[in-house]
Amino acid sequence: MRALFYNLRGFGGRGRRTQLRDYMQQERIDILGLQETIRQDFSAAELRSLEQGGQFNWNWVPANGHSGGMLLGFRDECFEVGAWRKGSFFISADIFHRCKRLIWTCILVYGPADHSRTREFLDELVSEVEACHYPLIIGGDFNLIRGAHDKSNDNINWPRVRQFNDVIASLALREINRTGARFTWTNRQLSPVRSVLDRVFVSPAWEQVFPLCSLLAVTRVGSDHNPLLFDDGEQGVRRPSRFIFQSWWLRVAGFDEMVKGKIDHCIHALGPHRCSVDLWQCIARCLRQHLRGWGANLGKLRRQVRDDLIS
Incomplete structure (x- = not known):
């Protein structure tokens, strides 16, 4: 199962629709979540043009004047859509995943650029998540860092x-680590400002079903946002080699200081406003990456010393 979350800055342009069709066909998208469609309505022909490889079940939130608007669709072959819900800043659906024989909830959000409404947006998000009885995934443009x-x-x-981090922690959501572009939005000025505004969160129950899920920030074309390509990891992806901690590393001189320095660096890089779960996941990920390379180099050095002694 693959999902595309994309703030495309207007559905009306023919080039944007062509770009979407290419994404749908090349990546075989099963869930499409668009923000900033700037459309009050969609014709049947427009929606059919996006249905590459099968029919979709569509619903949307109309734009507010010349801004906003969301469109959410699910491939009929993969999902049976139950209840739809809409708010000022979200559209969600309870869906039956035919392959997994499981009901879960997908929430598409578009946070306000007017930060005087941020509290309203977060309150609405909390209400929707707390009322959800199924595993859930939340994606879109949150307009928050x-x-x-x-x-x-x-x-x-x-x-x-x-405020944003407190809400995420209170809802026990986990952000899916993103690869690809470092930032997901730019103001496209000569001295550009870049930010991470687009994200995907999942509940613990959802992650238990799809533990190999991944997220890629695709190259930005046209819009000032990068599309986010989400993969549930069920389509035969190559599993990374398992990390194994070697107990003899503890006897290497300077090992404790190196690990402590790496932990301090991770905490400083992440900032003081993340919850303990985010800190733990960041530290564990960074230490695995660092120790994998450090251990490989150390092992190579030990083999060279052994070979020299033997010769």
Whole structure:
């Protein structure tokens, strides 16, 4: 199962629709979530043009004047859609995953660019998530950052950052780690500001069903946002080699100091406004990556010393 979350800045342009059709066909998208469609309605012909490889079940939130609007669709071959729900900043559906024989909830969000409405957006999100009885995934443009590493300059509203992180922690959501582009939005100026505004979160129950899920920020074309390509990891992806901690590393001089320094670096990079679960996952991921390379180099050195002694 693959999903595309994309703030495309207007559905009306023919080039944008051609781009969407190419994504749908090349990546075989099963769930399409668009933000900033700037459309009140969609014709049957327009929706059919996006249905590459099978029919979809569509619903949308109309734009507010010349901004906003969301479109959400599910491939009929993969999903049976139950209840739809809409709010000012989201559209969601309870869907039956035919392959997994499982009901789960998909929520598409578009947070307000007017930050005077951020509290309203977060309250609506909390209400929707707390009312959900199934495993869930939430994707879209939140128009909020979670720390200093999410923005290319230091013009950051820290109370808003803390407010966003507190909501994510209270709902026990986990953000899917993203590969590809470092930032997902740019203002496209000569001295550009770049931020991470587009994200995907999942509940613990959802992650238990799809533990190999991944997220890729695709190259930005046309829009000022990067499309997010989500994969549930069920289509025969190559599993990464397993990390194995070697107990003899503990006897290497300077190992404790190296690990402590790496942990301090991860905590500093992530910032003080993340919950303990985010900190733990970041530290574990960074240590695995670092120790994998460090251990390989150390093992190579030990083999060279052994070979020299033998010769």
